[in-house]
């Protein structure tokens with residue numbers, strides 16, 4: 001009960017903060033926009049690392065589908081997170097000056113990771129191992145659009 005009350009209390013504070021932010025228009029400043037897309041990219045990184053552990057045999061494959069689904073979902077979030085034109089972080093200005101190509105790469109990534117998630121449901125870790133190199137197009141995009149620091 002005490003824990004539940006604490007949780008609800010914490011939630012109320014968070015909700016009040018969120019409401020304040022929403023009613024003030026939730027104007028994200030440039031740093032927020034950059035932090036946000038970097039959080040999503042880190043999600044992709046962590047989930048990819050978890051899949052690496054599974055396909056290498058270090059960890060049982062019980063959650064393989066959930067990990068691939070997490071990547072497919074984060075891919076969609078990543079695409080939206082670059083809609084705001086804020087040059088900075090590790091993103092090259094070409095993300096926005098070549099927006100059509102960047103977006104095509106993002107869409108391709110979304111489509112491929114969705115297919116991977118679908119195939120993982122029937123094929124499990126074996127099919128993930130076979131298809132992940134083609135589906136995880138991280139490097140192909142980073143080589144062109146990311147300034148790795």
Ligand code: HEC
Nearest residue numbers: 038041044045089090091105106109136137138141145146
């Ligand atoms: C279509 C382009 C694109 C794809 C696909 C893509 N990324 Fe990125 N990624 C970027 C860009 C652009 C940045 C720089 C963002 C910034 O710093 O503002 C970035 C940054 C990152 C970062 C650094 C985040 C930070 O904290 O600074 C990591 C880690 C990362 N990506 C991992 C991944 C992984 C893993 C995948 C594939 C599973 C992936 N990315 C797929 C474009 C892409």
